[in-house]
Amino acid sequence: xxxxxxxxxxxxxxxxxxxxxxxxxxxxxxxxxxxxxxxxxxxxxxxxxxxxxxxxxxxxxxxxxxxxxxxxxxxxxxxxxxxxxxxxxxxxxxxxxxxxxxxxxxxxxxxxxxxxxxxxxxxxxxxxxxxxxxxxxxxxxxxxxxxxxxxxxxxxxxxxxxxxxxxxxxxxxxxxxxxxxxxxxxxxxxxxxxxxxxxxxxxxxxxxxxxxxxxxxxxxxxxxxxxxxxxxxxxxxxxxxxxxxxxxxxxxxxxxxxxxxxx
Numbered sequence: 001x002x003x004x005x006x007x008x009x010x011x012x013x014x015x016x017x018x019x020x021x022x023x024x025x026x027x028x029x030x031x032x033x034x035x036x037x038x039x040x041x042x043x044x045x046x047x048x049x050x051x052x053x054x055x056x057x058x059x060x061x062x063x064x065x066x067x068x069x070x071x072x073x074x075x076x077x078x079x080x081x082x083x084x085x086x087x088x089x090x091x092x093x094x095x096x097x098x099x100x101x102x103x104x105x106x107x108x109x110x111x112x113x114x115x116x117x118x119x120x121x122x123x124x125x126x127x128x129x130x131x132x133x134x135x136x137x138x139x140x141x142x143x144x145x146x147x148x149x150x151x152x153x154x155x156x157x158x159x160x161x162x163x164x165x166x167x168x169x170x171x172x173x174x175x176x177x178x179x180x181x182x183x184x185x186x187x188x189x190x191x192x193x194x195x196x197x198x199x200x201x202x203x204x205x206x207x208x209x210x211x212x213x214x215x216x217x218x219x220x221x222x223x224x225x226x227x228x229x230x231x232x233x234x235x236x237x238x239x240x241x242x243x244x245x246x247x248x249x250x251x252x253x254x255x256x257x258x259x260x261x262x263x
Contacts, residue, residue, distance in 0.1 A: 171236055188206045
């Protein structure tokens with residue numbers, strides 16, 4: 001009887017280890033975690049819905065766009081429907097796509113203002129390739145572009161107007177833009193983000209879209225650095241602390257806090 005119990009015990013232990021290995025080896029764990037994250041998010045609103053929602057009350061607080069909405073007048077939460085693409089739409093992580101977070105972020109912003117509901121892999125890949133070519137023709141390179149260059153790309157490549165960089169931003173500055181239905185693009189020290197879906201420790205420099213915030217203290221993003229980046233949330237303080245613009249000397253932690261926004 002003792003031997004039978006001992007054998008059963010070892011079988012149980014082996015089963016637990018096998019289950020743990022399976023759980024961590026395949027995508028089930030990550031899928032469950034992603035589902036748990038997204039199920040608690042506010043409903044994503046497109047431009048038409050935003051104009052009709054209670055967030056439009058926030059806009060009425062502005063007699064002029066230079067005024068700042070009081071922090072206590074901001075809506076509790078908001079989520080803007082911005083189409084998502086990874087910076088590697090086909091999961092080809094070569095040199096070009098390793099450095100295509102800026103391009104992907106701007107492409108998502110452009111898609112939102114063109115009222116697109118989604119971005120196909122083909123469409124996103126073509127746009128990334130075309131934008132990289134434009135950068136090489138105009139800058140001589142495409143890697144590690146600044147927020148200022150991002151505005152130039154929006155104006156000259158995407159033909160958008162009203163684009164600007166806001167420097168030395170606060171958390172409330174980001175929330176005010178979102179409350180007005182304006183997604184923002186932010187540069188970041190990638191390693192500080194600690195995104196569990198990044199390869200390795202993450203990139204030195206990164207760029208992503210912030211599209212909302214939750215009542216429990218998270219920013220909702222479209223992070224192109226992972227195929228799981230749609231609606232990925234970061235704790236507000238963690239993302240804010242990681243925001244740093246690129247510097248020519250590569251000392252990213254000294255980069256200014258900045259965001260790209262369309263007025």
